[in-house]
Amino acid sequence: MEASNKKERIRAKFIFSVMFGITLVYIGLAGIMSIVTAQKGIDMLELKKAEYDAVFKKQVELNFQIEDIFRDLNNLKMKNRTSSEHKHMQQIITQKRTMMENELNDTDDADPKFMAYKNILVHIKTIQSIMDNLDSESRKRENNMEQLEKCRTKYQEMTKNKAKKQ
Numbered sequence: 001m002e003a004s005n006k007k008e009r010i011r012a013k014f015i016f017s018v019m020f021g022i023t024l025v026y027i028g029l030a031g032i033m034s035i036v037t038a039q040k041g042i043d044m045l046e047l048k049k050a051e052y053d054a055v056f057k058k059q060v061e062l063n064f065q066i067e068d069i070f071r072d073l074n075n076l077k078m079k080n081r082t083s084s085e086h087k088h089m090q091q092i093i094t095q096k097r098t099m100m101e102n103e104l105n106d107t108d109d110a111d112p113k114f115m116a117y118k119n120i121l122v123h124i125k126t127i128q129s130i131m132d133n134l135d136s137e138s139r140k141r142e143n144n145m146e147q148l149e150k151c152r153t154k155y156q157e158m159t160k161n162k163a164k165k166q
Contacts, residue, residue: 055113062100062117069096069124076131086135090128097124 003009076089101121104114 058107059113059117062104062114065096065100066117066120066124069093069100072096073124073127073131083135083139090132093124093128097121097128 072089072093076086076093081089100117104118104121107114
């Protein structure tokens with residue numbers, strides 16, 4: 001006894017095998033594509049992490065440098081210094097500031113991550129010029145006060161001498 005639908009069964013097995021093979025190939029390709037896509041995503045995330053770490057390290061370094069400049073500015077403002085000491089401190093601060101400006105100019109100009117630091121350095125430059133003007137005016141004032149005190153002393157002596165002569 002032989003089945004009457006043997007050809008149909010063979011044909012159905014063949015169609016099933018082809019469809020099953022196509023399904024397996026499709027699942028395999030989908031799996032490979034998802035693994036490749038995931039790997040590209042992981043690589044991109046690692047690249048971004050490295051980039052963010054580099055920016056973070058740069059910002060920390062810049063923060064320490066700015067803090068050092070502010071400390072020097074505060075020392076310059078709080079302590080009485082001679083004119084040469086004042087100029088020397090201003091020169092040190094200017095060197096640190098220009099070094100930072102050059103460092104920031106080497107980075108991408110359109111990069112907004114460092115614009116705040118560039119603005120801070122502009123303000124530090126303004127503060128330095130104001131402190132120079134303040135120091136200069138303070139020294140002029142002290143000199144004028146000394147001259148005024150000398151004139152006052154001389155005037156008092158002249159007044160005493162006139163009183164003695166009369």
